Amino acid sequence: MELRSDMTVKLMKHNARDADVATAARVSTIGAESMEPGKPVEGLINYLMRDRHGSPFEHNSLTFYIEAPVMVAREFMRHRAGWSYNEESGRYRELQPVFYTPDHSRPLVQVGRPGAYLFEPGSPAQQRLVTREFRSAYLWAYEHYTLMLSRGIAREVARSVLPVGIYTSFYATCNARSLMHFLSLRTRDEKSAFPSFPQREIEMVAQAMENKFRTLMPITHEAFARNGRVAP
Amino acid sequence: MELRSDMTVKLMKHNARDADVATAARVSTIGAESMEPGKPVEGLINYLMRDRHGSPFEHNSLTFYIEAPVMVAREFMRHRAGWSYNEESGRYRELQPVFYTPDHSRPLVQVGRPGAYLFEPGSPAQQRLVTREFRSAYLWAYEHYTLMLSRGIAREVARSVLPVGIYTSFYATCNARSLMHFLSLRTRDEKSAFPSFPQREIEMVAQAMENKFRTLMPITHEAFARNGRVAP
Amino acid sequence: MELRSDMTVKLMKHNARDADVATAARVSTIGAESMEPGKPVEGLINYLMRDRHGSPFEHNSLTFYIEAPVMVAREFMRHRAGWSYNEESGRYRELQPVFYTPDHSRPLVQVGRPGAYLFEPGSPAQQRLVTREFRSAYLWAYEHYTLMLSRGIAREVARSVLPVGIYTSFYATCNARSLMHFLSLRTRDEKSAFPSFPQREIEMVAQAMENKFRTLMPITHEAFARNGRVAP
Amino acid sequence: MELRSDMTVKLMKHNARDADVATAARVSTIGAESMEPGKPVEGLINYLMRDRHGSPFEHNSLTFYIEAPVMVAREFMRHRAGWSYNEESGRYRELQPVFYTPDHSRPLVQVGRPGAYLFEPGSPAQQRLVTREFRSAYLWAYEHYTLMLSRGIAREVARSVLPVGIYTSFYATCNARSLMHFLSLRTRDEKSAFPSFPQREIEMVAQAMENKFRTLMPITHEAFARNGRVAP
Incomplete structure (x- = not known):
């Protein structure tokens, strides 16, 4: 069994400038x-972003390969418009024992009211508790899974006992507009015009994607950041 | 802990004739x-279906309330075009201990090759095994979950250990066209022009939805069935 | 030949509360x-709008019947997500001689720079000019159309000469979320967080749709208006 | 005034193999x-196409630049899922006098019944008629347009008199799956499982796009052609 606290985000291919x-x-x-290729585009892109002319940001594509827990994939794939997915199948493959466990940077305790939760790190005892309980639950679940497989039970049936903390892998293809919409909802940022409260685990994925995006399309990213992090 | 083998599918509201x-x-x-309201529409609807004029089937809506395991919800929400969802949140709610276990009608053993699997019921010993392993795994996972909650761990963290066999509930709104596309992929039917091999659990949901659809729009459903169960 | 300055917007059916x-x-x-049916929902809906929880606004549908010039239908049908259309066909029908002409309330003269145009009414001479030119151009085009039809030319060929000011009719089905997105872009409002500059003719359609929407879903509309007229 | 009978289809960029x-x-x-890069993919792609596994065909993009009459752009932009558009604006630009006229290969006369029309070339007299009427109608319309512009009328108002045979230009970005869906509806092919009856002018655009697609993704195109030209 492997315990991971990180997310994998690789930019597999792109067509985005x-x-x-x-x-x-x-x-x-x-x-x-x-069109003159050499002409500066900063002003134009900032204007498009500010006045919400969204369609010019759609003529490009970015394909990511992502490894993250099932609970993150679940939230991720709720994004429909401008997104395409292919995910590892628990029907066709035997799933591997790789599970998510929070590291010390992950706050464990939630305070406040729904819609405006705050998080606190948690005491050392709580951190030890989570580490221990996660490991114990994952081990037990995976043992039951492999036992059933060894007795001839179909993968698609046996997987019912596997936890949502198990890692899955998937391809996600988007364009700059659908990516900015995703980022606006799945990252927390003080400069955002519309604050969001994403779960930390999907935010880790989103931040890694934002880093790739910033490198590929620095002017677009700058305009996004400057205009309240609202997708056009 | 409650073990269920069935799916809940309720038609909450609709606007579909x-x-x-x-x-x-x-x-x-x-x-x-x-338009003459009394004029027979069978011929027209059959013609639209056969010649794949899809857009007339979109001006209606059906809203379902569904209770099904997380693994079913995962497959369900991959359907993007013409679908809207709202799902019970494991971040905002303490999830209840209701889990899926196959009943005797659910074949447990898979034979054949990927893409063309066949299923067999499984021996009595295999059926007892699945019942026992599912129960044991679910109990253990849920105990870990509640223990962490009782020690102040955030719900969104603690849920990592919960299995994909836990029931979730969600609203799904579609139109007749997007529903037929879903049915063509998530039911198995010998008369289908393009055979599909859905997992039995999502097929149970799909069949219950098809029954509601057949009642609301019998002529459309008949044309769908007659034309190879391909969405227009 | 009929000249019209108004738009037809009928709410044909709906499923939206x-x-x-x-x-x-x-x-x-x-x-x-x-859910308690009698419980007040104002606070909840306002919270959803403000924090951009968009999906709860999708489980409903509104079907409009619209008569408007082709140039308006062209802009309208650029709205893709959450919209369904069926339009009168110039391939299957002989198009009728109904054309758009601005009335006195329609400003005819554009000043300022792209993206921030201002409009002025135009002089009486300009108003007479537009009335005269429109009528003359429409008459001439339609005569050529009917002449070709009378000589056996296919409708889909002959229609090439018809102007974009000719009226078309179409069905448009949306949900509250996609409608609010449309309204945010196709109406001009000082209280809008993101000002738009729609062409007056599509704004006439949008305003009529907004009136229907306000009547059906007054609390949702109020929350939309109060939160900068931004779709959640 | 320029009269054209052809369509422009340029592949501007792509990310599709x-x-x-x-x-x-x-x-x-x-x-x-x-994944082994060198492994043959024919069998896999043919299997995916035949069994309608559509999502793997979405992780790529093709951006086309198209010049075609407004009536073609109107039909084109009805394709919503997996398509992005940016079109020349008649609000911001003075439209140029470039118009469509059928050449000798374009059948002008329609026989048969709706949904199953046949076309015949038309007599020499009919061909001369169309050429003459188109030219006359276009000249008249454009003269009215420029006259109004010269008197200070806004472009977005004056354009009402311009015919749907005027050329427009637009960017269209899609993926292989959405492109195949478009091709299945906008080309006529005897080997198609579901025959379509597109207007000849949009078919000209579609055929040019199909040629680019065949060059970029020959194995995918071959599988599409072999499996009834139905998008997966």
Whole structure:
């Protein structure tokens, strides 16, 4: 059994540059043919973001390979518009014993009221408790899973006992617009016009994706950050 | 702890009649205003289905309330186009100890090759094994969950140990077109033009939904069945 | 030939009440079954709108019948997510000579720069010019259309000469969330957090739709208006 | 004034290879990491197409630049799922006098009944008629447009008189799955499992897109053609 506290986020392929946003926007106004590649695009992209002209941010694509617990994949795949997914199948594969456990940076205790929860780290005793309980529960569940498999029970049946802390892997393809919408909801940021309260585990995935996005499309990302982190 | 083998599917509200399909189609050809309510619509609906004119089947809505294991909800919510969801939250609620266990009608043993699996019931010993292992695994997991809650651990953290066989509940809203697409993939039918191999548990949900659909829109359903169970 | 300056917006059917928003939201937190029908929902709906919990606003549907010029239908049908359409076909029907002409309330002159245009009414001479030119152009185009039809040319070919000011009719089905997104972009409102600059003709359609929406879902509409007219 | 009978279809950028389909599919079964780049993918792609596993065909993107008459753009943009658009704006730009006229290969006369129309070329007299009427109608309309512009009328108002045969330009981004769905409806093919009857003008665009697609993803295209030209 392997216990992990981190998420894997790899950018597998992409087709995403700031210049493409400008090209798509200009077809509306001065015609795509006349685009000058060298022309500065900062002002245009900032204007599009501010005035919520979203469609120019869709003509690109980013494909991520992600490893995260099932509970994170569940929240992730609620994002529908502009997202495509392929996930590891528990029907066709024997799932491997890799499970999520919080590290010391993960606050364990929730205070406040629904919709405005605050988190506190938790005492050393609580941290030890979580480590112990997670390990014990995961071991027990996986033993039951493998026992059933060894007795000929179908994978799709036996997996019922596996916990939502087990890691899964999936491909997720999006465009800059659908990615910014995802980031606006799945990261916490003081400068956001609409504060969100994502679960820490999906935020870890989102932050890693945002880092890739910032590198690929720095001007678009800067405009996103400057305009309240609201997707156009 | 409660063990269930069934799925709950309730039609909460709807706005779906065969006549609406005809009304929407006729706006294309003879004008919506001139629609004659009493005119037979069988021929028109069958023609639309056969020639894959899908959009007239979208001007309606069906809202279902569903209780099913998390593993079923996971597959369900991969359906994006024309679907809306709201699901019970493991972040905001303490999840209740209701778990899925197969009954005697559920084949437990898989034979054949990927993509064309066949199932066999399993021996009495295998059936006893599954019942015993499921119960044991569920009890153990839920005890760990409640222990962590009692020590102040946040629900969203503690839930990591809960199995995908735990029941969740959700609202799902669709239209006749998106529902037929779902049914074509999540039911098994010899008359289907494109055979599917859904997991039995989601098929149970799909069949209950199909029964509601057949009652509400009998002519549309009949045309769907007659034309290879392919969504238009 | 008929000249019109107005838009037709009829609510053909609907399945949309404020209470449904609350019901869908509560499945996340206190369980759908325990919903109390009489409980006030204002606070809950306002909270959902403010914190951008959009999915509870999707479990409903509104079907509109709309008559508007082709140029309006073109802008309208760019709205994809959560929208379904069926439109009168120029391939299957002979299109009728009904055309759009601005009335006196429609400003005719544009000043300012792209993205921040202002409009002025136009002089009496300009108003007479538009009336005269529109009528002349429409008459000429429609005569060419009917001449070609009378000589056996296919409708789908002959229609090439018809202007985008000709009226078309279509069904549009949406839910409260997709409708609010449409309204945020297709109406101009000083209280909007993100000002839009829609063409006046589509705004006329949007305003009529907003009136129907306000009547059906007054609490949702009030929360939309109060929170910057941003769709959740 | 320029009269054109052709469509412009340029592949502006892309991120689409057959190998990507296989990579996405394999994450479900043997893990993305273990993919062998050199392994033949024909069998896998054909299996995915035949059994309608659609999602692996979504992890790629193709961006087209298209010039076509407004009536074609209207039909094109009815495709919603998996499509993104940016179009030349008649509000921000003065539209240029480029119009569509059928060439000799375009059948002008429609016989048969709705849903199963046949076309015949038309007599030389009919061909001369169409050429003459189109030219006359377009000239007249454009003269009225420019006259109004010269008198200070806003572009978004004056354009009402422009015909749907005027050329527009737009960017369209899709993935292989949404493209195949488009092709299945917008091309006519005897080997298709579900025959379609697209208007010839949009079919010209679709055929040019299919040529690009076949070059980029020959194995996927071959599987599409072999399996009844039905999108998975």
